[in-house]
Amino acid sequence: MHAIKLNVNGSERTIEATPGETLLSVLRDRLGLTGTKYGCGEGQCGACTVVLEGKPIRSCRIPIESVAGDTILTIEGLAQNGALHPIQQAFLQEEAYQCAFCTSGMIMSAYALLAATPHPSDDDILDYMNGNVCRCGTYPRILAAIRRVARRTGTGDRVGKP
Amino acid sequence: MNQQDAFEAAQHAVERLTHLFEVTRRDLFKLLGAGLVVGICEPAGLGQESGRAESETIPQDVASWLHVGADEKITVFTGKVEMGQNIRTSLAQQVAEELRAPMDSISLIMGDTSLTPFDLGTFGSRSTPQMGTQLRKASACARELLLDMAAERWSVDRKQVSASDGFIANAANGRRLSFGELTEGQKLVKLLGADPPVTPATEWRVAGKPWPKVDGRDFVTGTHRYTSDLTRPGMLHGKVLRPTAFNARLVSFDAKAVEKIAGIQVVHDGDFVGVTAPDTASAANALDLLQAEWNAPPQISESGLYEYLRHNQDRNTRGFGGHSSHETGSIQAGMAAAAKTLSQSYTVAYIQHAPLEPRAAVAEWEGNKLTVWTGTQRPFAVRDELAEAFHIPLTQVRVMVPDTGSAYGGKHTGDAAVEAARLAKAAGKPVKLVWTREEEFTWAYFRPSGVIDIQSGVTADGTITAWEFHNYNSGPAAIGTPYNIANQKIEFHPTSNPPLRQGSYRGLAATANHFARESHMDELAHLAGIDPLALRFKNITDPRLRAVFEAVAESFGWGKLSASPTRGFGIAGGYEKGGYLATCAEVAVDPKKGEVTIVRVVQAFDCGAVINPDGLRNQISGAIVQGIGGAMFEAVHFANGRVLNPHFRDYRVPRFRDLPQIEVVLIDRKDQPSMGAGETPLMGLAPAVGGAIFTATGIRLRSLPLLPKPLPRSG
Numbered sequence: 001m002h003a004i005k006l007n008v009n010g011s012e013r014t015i016e017a018t019p020g021e022t023l024l025s026v027l028r029d030r031l032g033l034t035g036t037k038y039g040c041g042e043g044q045c046g047a048c049t050v051v052l053e054g055k056p057i058r059s060c061r062i063p064i065e066s067v068a069g070d071t072i073l074t075i076e077g078l079a080q081n082g083a084l085h086p087i088q089q090a091f092l093q094e095e096a097y098q099c100a101f102c103t104s105g106m107i108m109s110a111y112a113l114l115a116a117t118p119h120p121s122d123d124d125i126l127d128y129m130n131g132n133v134c135r136c137g138t139y140p141r142i143l144a145a146i147r148r149v150a151r152r153t154g155t156g157d158r159v160g161k162p
Numbered sequence: 163m164n165q166q167d168a169f170e171a172a173q174h175a176v177e178r179l180t181h182l183f184e185v186t187r188r189d190l191f192k193l194l195g196a197g198l199v200v201g202i203c204e205p206a207g208l209g210q211e212s213g214r215a216e217s218e219t220i221p222q223d224v225a226s227w228l229h230v231g232a233d234e235k236i237t238v239f240t241g242k243v244e245m246g247q248n249i250r251t252s253l254a255q256q257v258a259e260e261l262r263a264p265m266d267s268i269s270l271i272m273g274d275t276s277l278t279p280f281d282l283g284t285f286g287s288r289s290t291p292q293m294g295t296q297l298r299k300a301s302a303c304a305r306e307l308l309l310d311m312a313a314e315r316w317s318v319d320r321k322q323v324s325a326s327d328g329f330i331a332n333a334a335n336g337r338r339l340s341f342g343e344l345t346e347g348q349k350l351v352k353l354l355g356a357d358p359p360v361t362p363a364t365e366w367r368v369a370g371k372p373w374p375k376v377d378g379r380d381f382v383t384g385t386h387r388y389t390s391d392l393t394r395p396g397m398l399h400g401k402v403l404r405p406t407a408f409n410a411r412l413v414s415f416d417a418k419a420v421e422k423i424a425g426i427q428v429v430h431d432g433d434f435v436g437v438t439a440p441d442t443a444s445a446a447n448a449l450d451l452l453q454a455e456w457n458a459p460p461q462i463s464e465s466g467l468y469e470y471l472r473h474n475q476d477r478n479t480r481g482f483g484g485h486s487s488h489e490t491g492s493i494q495a496g497m498a499a500a501a502k503t504l505s506q507s508y509t510v511a512y513i514q515h516a517p518l519e520p521r522a523a524v525a526e527w528e529g530n531k532l533t534v535w536t537g538t539q540r541p542f543a544v545r546d547e548l549a550e551a552f553h554i555p556l557t558q559v560r561v562m563v564p565d566t567g568s569a570y571g572g573k574h575t576g577d578a579a580v581e582a583a584r585l586a587k588a589a590g591k592p593v594k595l596v597w598t599r600e601e602e603f604t605w606a607y608f609r610p611s612g613v614i615d616i617q618s619g620v621t622a623d624g625t626i627t628a629w630e631f632h633n634y635n636s637g638p639a640a641i642g643t644p645y646n647i648a649n650q651k652i653e654f655h656p657t658s659n660p661p662l663r664q665g666s667y668r669g670l671a672a673t674a675n676h677f678a679r680e681s682h683m684d685e686l687a688h689l690a691g692i693d694p695l696a697l698r699f700k701n702i703t704d705p706r707l708r709a710v711f712e713a714v715a716e717s718f719g720w721g722k723l724s725a726s727p728t729r730g731f732g733i734a735g736g737y738e739k740g741g742y743l744a745t746c747a748e749v750a751v752d753p754k755k756g757e758v759t760i761v762r763v764v765q766a767f768d769c770g771a772v773i774n775p776d777g778l779r780n781q782i783s784g785a786i787v788q789g790i791g792g793a794m795f796e797a798v799h800f801a802n803g804r805v806l807n808p809h810f811r812d813y814r815v816p817r818f819r820d821l822p823q824i825e826v827v828l829i830d831r832k833d834q835p836s837m838g839a840g841e842t843p844l845m846g847l848a849p850a851v852g853g854a855i856f857t858a859t860g861i862r863l864r865s866l867p868l869l870p871k872p873l874p875r876s877g
Contacts, residue, residue: 021443029399029441034391035384037567039518040599044810047518075384088382095374095776098784099246100381101518101567107382126818133810135518135568136246137787139821141780 004068008033009077017064024048024059027074035075035104039133046132049105049112050074056112058131075104078111087111090145098136106132110146119150170286172483173639176574176607176665220296221279224307224350227300228257232347234328234340236261236268238297241281242289243273243539244565245517245573247840248777249289251376252369255773256294259361259369260301262325263341265376273541273563283540285571285666287739287838290773294836302358304350311344363771363832370832372776377565389537389564390522394592397524398427400585401445402595403435404605407458407803408663416453423448429588436581438589442596461803462661468509471635472613476658482610482637482671488652493617496628496649500619502689503628508678510636510866511797512611512662516815519567520602525582526592532559536579537566544576551580552587570788571666572606603808608798609667610660612636614678624692624700631679635660637671640738640845643679645701662800668785669841672738673792673848677866680734680849685862694733694853695720704737706768706831710744711735713766713827718746725857727753727876732853734846740837741769742829745786745846747822749854756872758855760790760820766827767843770834778839783824785843790816793848795867 006013008031015030027033027050036059039047043058050059051073078085084092087110097103106129113120113128120128125146134142221227229237238257244250254268261268271277273284281293305325312330313320322334329338363370380386405412412433420426420437426448429436435454439445462470477485497503523536532552538544538561545561548554566573578595586593597605612635619628629643630651638654667673687697695715702708714733715721723731728751735744748762763786772778795814799806807813848866856862861873 018441018443018447020447021441025442028391032393033384034387037388037519038390038596039520040810042599042809042811045518045599079383084379084382091382092374092378095378095780097246097375097378097381098248098780099518099566099568100386101246101388103381104384126821129818131817133518133815133817135516135570135788135815137784137790137816138780139787139816139818140783140824143818143821 007071021064023062026064033074047105049108056109086149090148094141094145096141096145102134174285174666222354224304224352226279230341230345232342234342238270239278241278242293243284243563245569252773255369256298257301260298261305263328275545276560287841290836290838298360299358302360303354307352390596392524397592398438399442399445400438400593400595401449406456410456410458413455413457419451420448436585438585463801468613471657474658475655479656481656486654491649493628493630493651497619499627501622503619505617508614508864510612510674512608513796515570515572517568520597521578522596523578523582524594525586534579535562539569539573547576570668600808604805607663607665610636610664612674616682620686620690624697626701636674639670640672640675644737646703669844673845676736676845677848681852684853706742710742710766714744714746717827718764730854730858732850734849738842741842743767743846745850747850747854751858753876756875760822762823764825768829769837769839771832771836772830779826782826782843789844789847794869
């Protein structure tokens with residue numbers, strides 16, 4: 001066990017971690033931030049996506065030692081004083097989920113996309129989000145939710161590749 | 163259980179993962195304590211299992227299904243579980259409708275074996291037709307009871323009182339009483355009558371309308387707690403050491419390397435080996451240090467699969483409901499009357515559900531009482547499985563199902579629940595166990611593979627005269643033809659000892675049977691020189707089936723589009739579980755690369771009176787997207803008892819880049835009962851895409867997945 005400092009959702013945290021422990025495990029099991037999900041442990045599904053220094057990362061593949069001192073944003077840190085972030089609002093408006101196990105990762109990836117590219121094209125969105133899996137197949141509505149935030153029109157099930 | 167339920171349940175039956183441990187008598191004494199030893203001389207779980215049919219029938223009183231609190235909160239109890247199909251919302255809509263209560267006053271307790279009425283499980287598209295109907299009846303009964311109570315309290319004629327928005331109003335004097343004021347939280351004592359006055363769909367005000375997921379905010383903020391997110395005081399994390407192959411036995415085992423590590427406990431019982439640790443990393447590290455040798459028998463590999471399935475029939479097995487056969491007319495006569503005949507074989511691969519939340523459980527013992535939280539479709543069956551595994555009475559086991567990260571038919575069993583409970587018993591503390599993705603891909607069960615042989619005949623005008631259909635191993639769901647054919651022979655042949663553990667998958671074999679049947683219809687049409695849609699119309703008598711084909715053809719523009727070597731169009735349809743569907747697909751082909759892209763899918767669907775049109779659209783388009791995987795590229799590769807691609811990087815699932823333009827055409831039949839929609843919308847995609855590829859390329863693909871590798875290149 002060794003002590004590591006992190007800034008998570010705006011708070012300085014010091015945690016004791018087991019060598020080899022992942023950022024995902026620290027967030028979920030040591031900090032109680034279970035909104036970030038384990039889907040594969042292989043960086044292949046995106047359910048564990050959090051934002052590190054502005055970039056989306058797969059927290060299941062990140063040894064905790066490698067992010068010591070870094071600033072992490074998780075799904076729990078998006079809403080401010082109870083007010084949802086526009087991306088969270090858009091997911092609600094478009095009903096962009098079914099079982100919703102992928103939702104946190106989708107929202108964090110979308111957050112990073114829109115932070116880097118405020119007005120993405122559909123191709124930009126599809127490319128950027130391709131690493132996030134939704135097994136319920138809710139991609140059309142997630143695409144619509146992202147379009148909605150990018151100040152374009154979401155059209156639910158009728159959207160798709162141009 | 164009625165006959166239909168029994169057949170449905172048989173098709174969903176899944177071979178249990180063999181429990182590799184045997185709780186010893188010594189452990190039982192320790193577990194149960196001396197005073198209770200008498201109770202374990204009989205396998206109490208088993209004893210009650212056989213007596214269950216009598217003791218666990220569907221309750222017929224209002225109070226078992228819903229409670230009106232003095233605080234106006236309405237609590238509904240159902241053994242169904244929520245796993246993304248949105249039943250928590252659509253059932254609440256039906257209760258709100260019949261009870262005349264506001265949506266936000268209603269909450270559902272779901273899948274808790276101590277609190278909810280017995281339920282067979284959440285499968286077979288039964289939640290809407292069965293549980294929806296049940297709760298509508300219970301709510302209508304409760305509403306009538308509230309009206310009776312109000313009329314009595316006010317001493318007015320029953321016709322003077324009416325219910326709306328959580329209140330009973332008195333037309334005589336304008337007074338109102340809230341439901342809570344009326345009941346003061348007392349139990350609603352009334353039996354459900356044979357025919358409670360349920361509201362016809364044409365008069366629905368809450369049901370039949372879009373309603374957002376009732377707890378949507380919990381999901382976008384990450385606050386919903388799935389099983390894998392739960393914690394208990396003092397909880398440890400568990401891992402199980404998996405054999406190197408299916409059916410392997412433990413030959414030797416050495417735990418010396420971990421025995422001295424503080425906080426690690428190794429559980430070795432029979433062929434079961436597991437560890438508990440204070441955190442997941444320590445549990446995984448400990449597991450890596452265990453030395454184990456396994457002995458596995460030689461097993462059938464993927465390369466010989468289809469021959470094996472065709473030639474190892476088992477008339478005695480009860481698998482998927484057992485052998486079945488249906489025959490009308492004479493195949494011989496029908497074939498003789500045909501102008502053209504066709505004989506073809508179709509295959510489907512083993513695939514995995516790959517729910518994004520892997521199997522997970524948290525188990526906690528308190529003396530000989532066991533509480534387990536787990537994501538399962540069958541909480542009561544898991545309760546039975548736990549009682550049996552630990553030789554305790556059913557009454558000592560409570561299973562609770564937090565809303566789950568999907569299942570698609572893949573979470574019928576209590577695998578993780580039993581393992582977590584075994585580790586928790588040894589540790590004397592609560593244990594959480596979450597399967598890894600590799601475990602999920604390997605040790606969960608699989609959608610069965612299958613071989614389907616069809617021979618048929620058609621006259622020059624498109625009348626199908628003969629239809630002979632044999633399904634080997636994949637199952638009997640939707641095995642019949644919805645077309646009006648005089649001479650039919652339809653048979654399901656179960657296979658003995660299939661190489662992988664098989665079980666339920668969204669839609670069961672209906673996906674395989676629709677693929678084979680509708681692909682063959684397309685082939686027949688091209689053979690007879692008739693448009694594929696016209697061939698359907700020629701042989702359809704069911705007006706609802708005709709209506710979905712008409713609807714999809716119109717929206718898609720069927721018949722107005724010209725195929726080319728780079729564009730193709732296909733159509734397919736069918737009927738299953740009370741739902742009618744028709745699907746059109748457009749594909750783009752890159753002849754130089756041999757690549758196929760699904761660019762557009764239009765699907766018409768009729769499942770009777772729609773409860774929540776927006777939720778239904780989401781479910782239908784989701785089924786289409788999920789169907790792309792099984793249609794195009796998903797397949798479990800295996801050899802000699804090992805899965806060769808147990809990772810998302812090797813097992814391709816549909817992603818954003820695979821998304822076609824999707825259009826859903828709903829046919830809302832308010833004159834028809836509401837049926838489920840979780841499964842049937844999956845079934846049209848594969849044959850429609852197969853037909854589309856054929857019109858572009860002239861290549862007929864008869865195996866699912868259609869494109870495990872690119873098409874032969876041309877141009």
